[in-house]
Amino acid sequence: MLRVAVVGCGPGGVYSVGALVQHGDVAVDVLDRVPSPFGLVRYGVAPDHPKIQSISGALEKVLEHPAVRFLGNVEVGTHLRLDDLHRHYDGLIFANGASLDRRLSIPGEDLPGSTSATDFVSWYSGHPDTPAGRFSLDARRVAVIGMGNVALDVTRILAKSHDELRTTDLPDHVLQALAVSRVEDIHLIGRRGPAQARFTTKELRELGELAHADVLLDPHDLDMDEATAQRVADDAALRRNIDVLREWSTRSPGGRERRVHVRFMLRPVEILGDTHVTGLRLERTRLDANGNAVGTGEQSTLDTQLVLRSVGYRGLALAGMPFDTATGVIPNVGGRVLRDGGVAMGEYVAGWIKRGPTGVIGTNKHDANETVAALLADAPTLPRAPVRDPDAVLRLLHDRGVDVVTWEGWRAIQRTEARLGQAQGRARAKLADRESLLRAANEGVGHA
Numbered sequence: 090m091l092r093v094a095v096v097g098c099g100p101g102g103v104y105s106v107g108a109l110v111q112h113g114d115v116a117v118d119v120l121d122r123v124p125s126p127f128g129l130v131r132y133g134v135a136p137d138h139p140k141i142q143s144i145s146g147a148l149e150k151v152l153e154h155p156a157v158r159f160l161g162n163v164e165v166g167t168h169l170r171l172d173d174l175h176r177h178y179d180g181l182i183f184a185n186g187a188s189l190d191r192r193l194s195i196p197g198e199d200l201p202g203s204t205s206a207t208d209f210v211s212w213y214s215g216h217p218d219t220p221a222g223r224f225s226l227d228a229r230r231v232a233v234i235g236m237g238n239v240a241l242d243v244t245r246i247l248a249k250s251h252d253e254l255r256t257t258d259l260p261d262h263v264l265q266a267l268a269v270s271r272v273e274d275i276h277l278i279g280r281r282g283p284a285q286a287r288f289t290t291k292e293l294r295e296l297g298e299l300a301h302a303d304v305l306l307d308p309h310d311l312d313m314d315e316a317t318a319q320r321v322a323d324d325a326a327l328r329r330n331i332d333v334l335r336e337w338s339t340r341s342p343g344g345r346e347r348r349v350h351v352r353f354m355l356r357p358v359e360i361l362g363d364t365h366v367t368g369l370r371l372e373r374t375r376l377d378a379n380g381n382a383v384g385t386g387e388q389s390t391l392d393t394q395l396v397l398r399s400v401g402y403r404g405l406a407l408a409g410m411p412f413d414t415a416t417g418v419i420p421n422v423g424g425r426v427l428r429d430g431g432v433a434m435g436e437y438v439a440g441w442i443k444r445g446p447t448g449v450i451g452t453n454k455h456d457a458n459e460t461v462a463a464l465l466a467d468a469p470t471l472p473r474a475p476v477r478d479p480d481a482v483l484r485l486l487h488d489r490g491v492d493v494v495t496w497e498g499w500r501a502i503q504r505t506e507a508r509l510g511q512a513q514g515r516a517r518a519k520l521a522d523r524e525s526l527l528r529a530a531n532e533g534v535g536h537a
């Protein structure tokens with residue numbers, strides 16, 4: 090039987106596990122550095138998107154397969170090195186995602202009050218690496234840079250009232266911060282035009298349906314040249330987006346407590362402030378012949394106290410693994426890792442670390458199938474790992490002082506989260522710090 094380790098328990102990892110157990114005679118350990126499974130389904134999907142969150146139900150079924158073990162709170166690179174993995178497993182699939190964010194590389198970016206949307210998402214999702222006090226929401230004006238679905242998520246969460254979110258699974262400290270939020274104006278800023286925006290129509294539409302926020306858009310922001318107008322006419326998905334935006338541009342402020350200002354063709358050039366963000370200098374742009382945004386020299390300043398850059402995720406290099414710093418992925422061909430120009434024996438990739446941070450959750454399924462097909466095709470010739478006792482890796486982790494969270498531990502965390510939530514009239518409330526997660530996992534094991 091082939092022994093495989095999958096590093097990362099997000100969609101890319103779990104779909105790989107699913108394909109492995111469906112087609113191969115395998116035993117799979119799926120490792121994650123946090124105590125819980127599901128990666129961005131738990132720590133990325135917005136709390137007011139329960140339908141997308143419910144994908145975790147399907148992922149859960151995969152992880153309950155008898156040939157699969159979940160090993161949470163195990164960090165590859167720290168608790169287990171690459172050579173440890175090779176000693177215990179015949180095949181390795183790296184599906185560790187893209188945990189960093191891209192930067193704007195403009196002056197003032199590191200001022201307090203300027204951070205990434207992914208940091209904000211991690212905070213409201215209760216990621217154990219993001220402290221509860223990370224955001225206080227005392228800014229009146231917020232600038233969100235970028236025109237992708239993450240920008241829409243953070244804008245929507247900032248624009249919604251506490252009442253609209255109180256039945257979600259947001260951690261208690263996030264709900265408390267939202268209850269006293271002073272946010273009034275959110276500026277969603279894109280460096281290119283509406284026809285170049287990356288969001289999807291369903292997500293875009295939601296922003297126009299907010300009960301407590303007006304969405305405002307200058308009709309001139311929808312001006313486009315003939316070639317672009319033709320491209321929009323020929324592309325149904327794009328046309329739907331433009332129709333939504335066009336309808337918004339006809340709206341007048343309805344007197345709601347908050348306002349979302351959607352603004353195109355502006356690029357941030359400097360984040361202003363001495364000890365904290367006080368403003369954002371923007372430059373009007375135009376598109377060059379290649380469709381890139383170039384500055385026109387026309388500048389303006391926006392008063393803002395919080396700047397969230399939502400300009401994409403970025404992969405993180407793992408010790409011992411090759412890494413392409415330009416693209417932020419592990420170089421590979423069809424999921425087989427490339428090392429020194431050749432295919433590396435027994436090493437594979439899936440998900441965002443394979444193809445970059447693009448696509449929706451389902452995209453990972455096709456992607457994982459390709460990777461697993463490559464692994465299973467190679468299986469007959471893969472050298473077998475020297476250590477074949479499945480418990481050996483658990484002993485090693487124990488000896489290294491790692492508090493491994495098993496599937497049973499995760500079940501216990503779920504029960505605690507459900508208890509916490511139900512006491513407040515919601516299905517569950519997330520535990521947000523590692524200590525509480527580990528305590529729940531350890532106390533609950535054996536007390537199902």
Ligand code: NAP
Pocket residue numbers: 192193234235236237238239240242279280281285286287288289292356357382399400401402446447448449
């Ligand atoms: P994204 O879709 O790649 O969007 C990034 C945005 O940042 C683009 O508008 C891009 O503009 C802009 N940008 C990049 N560099 C910039 C710079 N230096 N200055 C100003 N703007 C800059 O990334 P994302 O929103 O992080 O989403 C990641 C993936 O997750 C996407 O596939 C997304 O669909 C998915 N996702 C899906 C959902 C959902 O389905 N509900 C929710 C969240 C995320 P340019 O086009 O000009 O580069």
